[in-house]
Amino acid sequence: MAYAVPKPTDYSKEALEKAFTECVAACLTDAAAVHCDAELKAFRDRWMARKSGILTQVNELWLKGAPKEAKGLAGFWVNALKARITEIIDGAHVSGDDSAGAAESVDITLPGVRRPIGAEHPVMRTMHEIVGVFQKLGYSVAEGPVVETDYYNFEALNFPPNHPARDTQDTLFIAGQQSKPQRERLLLRTHTSPVQIRTMEKMRPPIRIVIPGTVHRNDPPDASHSPMFHQIEGLAVDTSITFGDLKGTLDHAMKALFGSSVKTHFRPSFFPFTEPSAELYVTCFICGGSGRRGPDDAPCRPCKQTGWIEVLGCGMVDPNVFEFVKDNGYDPKKVSGFAFGMGVDRLALLKYGVDDLQYFFQGDVRFLQQFG
Numbered sequence: 001m002a003y004a005v006p007k008p009t010d011y012s013k014e015a016l017e018k019a020f021t022e023c024v025a026a027c028l029t030d031a032a033a034v035h036c037d038a039e040l041k042a043f044r045d046r047w048m049a050r051k052s053g054i055l056t057q058v059n060e061l062w063l064k065g066a067p068k069e070a071k072g073l074a075g076f077w078v079n080a081l082k083a084r085i086t087e088i089i090d091g092a093h094v095s096g097d098d099s100a101g102a103a104e105s106v107d108i109t110l111p112g113v114r115r116p117i118g119a120e121h122p123v124m125r126t127m128h129e130i131v132g133v134f135q136k137l138g139y140s141v142a143e144g145p146v147v148e149t150d151y152y153n154f155e156a157l158n159f160p161p162n163h164p165a166r167d168t169q170d171t172l173f174i175a176g177q178q179s180k181p182q183r184e185r186l187l188l189r190t191h192t193s194p195v196q197i198r199t200m201e202k203m204r205p206p207i208r209i210v211i212p213g214t215v216h217r218n219d220p221p222d223a224s225h226s227p228m229f230h231q232i233e234g235l236a237v238d239t240s241i242t243f244g245d246l247k248g249t250l251d252h253a254m255k256a257l258f259g260s261s262v263k264t265h266f267r268p269s270f271f272p273f274t275e276p277s278a279e280l281y282v283t284c285f286i287c288g289g290s291g292r293r294g295p296d297d298a299p300c301r302p303c304k305q306t307g308w309i310e311v312l313g314c315g316m317v318d319p320n321v322f323e324f325v326k327d328n329g330y331d332p333k334k335v336s337g338f339a340f341g342m343g344v345d346r347l348a349l350l351k352y353g354v355d356d357l358q359y360f361f362q363g364d365v366r367f368l369q370q371f372g
């Protein structure tokens with residue numbers, strides 16, 4: 001006998017539960033009686049049709065017809081019923097249909113399905129190459145949170161309180177933190193340097209680490225900027241580390257990355273957390289340092305015809321930075337160290353001759369396939 005939706009006279013929990021059970025039982029009976037595709041369709045329509053399906057009737061009679069004070073409870077049972085009925089209908093199939101075996105047999109003469117193997121993203125590949133060079137020198141890999149506090153991102157790295165990097169123009173802050181003291185306010189880290197402090201808090205010297213990771217700045221995306229990009233930093237701390245160690249290490253790393261013929265060149269620079277600081281240039285690995293390339297002697301764009309490309313920033317760790325971790329064995333009078341940091345995306349652009357940074361992050365398979 002076909003099921004008819006009863007109009008409840010009693011909206012108590014017991015009465016609603018009984019109506020729910022009866023309705024589910026009716027639906028199950030209905031589902032079991034489906035023997036062909038036409039019946040399956042009719043079954044679905046009978047229960048789910050928008051205009052006059054049983055679920056719509058339930059909604060009308062149980063919920064809309066309920067007195068105000070019973071609406072909450074009725075709503076609960078109506079929702080439970082909808083979920084259960086949908087489940088039954090989704091699972092319903094034509095019963096007795098066991099003849100599918102023959103149709104599903106496999107034709108072994110057909111060619112197989114070729115599934116393309118993925119490849120490392122060019123940015124990740126560059127990152128792993130750089131990390132690999134330093135791992136061979138005995139460095140270990142350290143990582144840290146992308147959402148950082150002002151303390152780790154700026155204060156402990158010797159950024160003065162009014163440094164422009166602390167402005168919302170440059171840094172993406174997490175909203176709604178005005179009530180917190182400045183050093184506890186959360187932001188998206190603007191460099192991987194906070195991990196240097198975090199590592200020095202956990203490990204006593206000597207340390208040698210590289211820190212790969214994503215960083216964020218408030219830059220609108222264009223051919224050479226992105227609000228999200230990648231950095232690798234390195235830190236070595238020990239007794240009697242000198243600028244000569246810094247030069248030797250980086251010179252070796254650049255030759256390992258760009259070929260043994262590249263020359264390195266340091267120019268004075270400034271960073272809040274190193275003193276002295278330098279920018280490292282390598283001879284252009286595209287034109288070989290001549291500033292011109294190709295058979296027609298065209299000007300080399302990546303190095304702007306200078307023959308040199310800036311690769312990273314580096315320097316000796318400022319003793320003020322060690323003061324923040326002094327209690328863990330980093331007495332600035334006893335230890336010294338160097339740090340360096342580079343933008344991975346820019347190096348990947350140069351390395352693969354890509355002229356727009358956005359290609360790396362748009363996920364266009366046609367672009368990425370070239371690196372497969």
Ligand SMILES: [Zn+2]
Pocket residue numbers: 284285286287288289290291292300301302303304305306307308
């Ligand atoms: Zn060049």
